[in-house]
Amino acid sequence: xxxxxxxxxxxxxxxxxxxxxxxxxxxxxxxxxxxxxxxxxxxxxxxxxxxxxxxxxxxxxxxxxxxxxxxxxxxxxxxxxxxxxxxxxxxxxxxxxxxxxxxxxxxxxxxxxxxxxxxxxxxxxxxxxxxxxxx
Numbered sequence: 458x459x460x461x462x463x464x465x466x467x468x469x470x471x472x473x474x475x476x477x478x479x480x481x482x483x484x485x486x487x488x489x490x491x492x493x494x495x496x497x498x499x500x501x502x503x504x505x506x507x508x509x510x511x512x513x514x515x516x517x518x519x520x521x522x523x524x525x526x527x528x529x530x531x532x533x534x535x536x537x538x539x540x541x542x543x544x545x546x547x548x549x550x551x552x553x554x555x556x557x558x559x560x561x562x563x564x565x566x567x568x569x570x571x572x573x574x575x576x577x578x579x580x581x582x583x584x585x586x587x588x589x590x591x592x
Contacts, residue, residue: 496520500527516581521545526571536561536582543576 463471489495489508499505502525506518514534519527521543538545538559545553548568553559561567561582 501525503527513583514581515583516579519578519580521570521572521576521578523573523575524571525575526569529569530567531565532561532563532567532582534563534583536567536580539579541577541579543572543574545576545578546571546573 487509489506495506496504497506499519502522504520506520507515508518509516518541538553538561540553540555540557540559542555544555545557545559547553547559547570551559551568
């Protein structure tokens with residue numbers, strides 16, 4: 458309830474400012490900066506940068522050098538992929554460019570992933586373990 462000296466618009470403005478101050482002090486958020494820190498080798502011509510992990514579900518980036526590939530594999534969970542840069546080829550028929558989305562269902566056979574141009578992708582799911590790779 459507002460006092461006779463405070464209009465509803467003024468009360469909303471005060472509330473917004475107060476909530477912004479409270480939110481600014483919340484340190485439970487996670488921010489991973491861009492840049493070279495955190496990248497690790499993942500395979501021939503592929504690097505991984507884990508952004509977050511919770512209960513076996515990872516949010517991570519993969520960076521592919523031109524000509525790099527990951528062989529066919531399975532995932533224990535659904536895996537969502539967004540291409541950020543470059544063009545990714547999934548198997549022999551699917552090409553996914555920047556902004557494109559690909560979903561690999563849990564347990565399904567995921568065709569090889571390759572790129573001629575190089576690519577950076579964001580993934581959310583379970584990282585395939587070496588026992589999941591079909592080599």
